[in-house]
Amino acid sequence: MLRLEDVTVRYGARAALDAVDLSVAEHETVCVLGPSGSGKSTLLRVVAGLQAPDAGRVLLSGRDQRGVPAHKRGLGLMFQDHQLFPQRDAGGNVAFGLQMRRLGRDRVEHRVTELLDLVGLPGAARRAIPSLSGGEQQRVALARALAPEPKLLMLDEPLGQLDRGLRERLVVELRLLFRRLGTTVLAVTHDQGEAFALADRVVVMREGRIAQAGTPLEVWQRP
Ligand code: ADP
Numbered sequence: 001m002l003r004l005e006d007v008t009v010r011y012g013a014r015a016a017l018d019a020v021d022l023s024v025a026e027h028e029t030v031c032v033l034g035p036s037g038s039g040k041s042t043l044l045r046v047v048a049g050l051q052a053p054d055a056g057r058v059l060l061s062g063r064d065q066r067g068v069p070a071h072k073r074g075l076g077l078m079f080q081d082h083q084l085f086p087q088r089d090a091g092g093n094v095a096f097g098l099q100m101r102r103l104g105r106d107r108v109e110h111r112v113t114e115l116l117d118l119v120g121l122p123g124a125a126r127r128a129i130p131s132l133s134g135g136e137q138q139r140v141a142l143a144r145a146l147a148p149e150p151k152l153l154m155l156d157e158p159l160g161q162l163d164r165g166l167r168e169r170l171v172v173e174l175r176l177l178f179r180r181l182g183t184t185v186l187a188v189t190h191d192q193g194e195a196f197a198l199a200d201r202v203v204v205m206r207e208g209r210i211a212q213a214g215t216p217l218e219v220w221q222r223p
């Protein structure tokens, strides 16, 4: 589904990504785990088409993405500060994810209801964003990202802002949800627990390079 070949991004003399090879298979959840400054955000930006690599290739479904703008890549993005529109209600935010599709009003409302049910917020369409808790807002952001049925869902520190208990619950829910939907996911996080709980495969980054990769168990046993 996704392949990075020898991707390098430099800032001056420093490489934020140094010849990174990485692939994500269809239906797989890969978590990139690494400390702050290891290159995780740069990796997401390059895949999303928000930044061009200095060298190497990014392929989606086998196609080189050079010159393909962000909105044409068919990706779902859920970034750290989830950037919901506070003046729209929850349903309006989710509908935004559908706006590229030419769906009739009834279809949009139906899909919005379906998506809010899916993320565990039934009946929340008319609720105002500021009235929702952090975890609820995160769910709205997820529903919005899933709305266009992206071929790849990218999560940037998906649960970073939430308190520990909620985080542990949500991570299990997310994993079950992605399994059920067959979503292909690339997530980045600095939280080891989150990566191990969510991922089929964990990729450990250090200073722009992949230091280690394997199933959570394999990475756990060889820290
Ligand atoms: P992470 O997301 O893991 O914290 P980043 O991808 O943000 O890592 O950063 C990787 C490296 O690239 C860091 O050393 C960071 O300081 C550097 N970097 C990131 N963005 C820029 C930029 N716009 N200009 C210069 N250096 C940058």
Ligand code: ADP
Residues within 6 Å of the ligand: 048, 049, 050, 051, 052, 053, 056, 057, 058, 065, 066, 067, 068, 069, 070
């Ligand atoms: P622009 O001049 O608007 O950046 P480009 O055609 O150079 O237009 O790039 C369009 C998109 O493709 C941008 O999002 C850019 O980040 C991305 N891109 C450019 N070169 C590459 C590359 N070699 N590999 C992957 N993506 C690239």
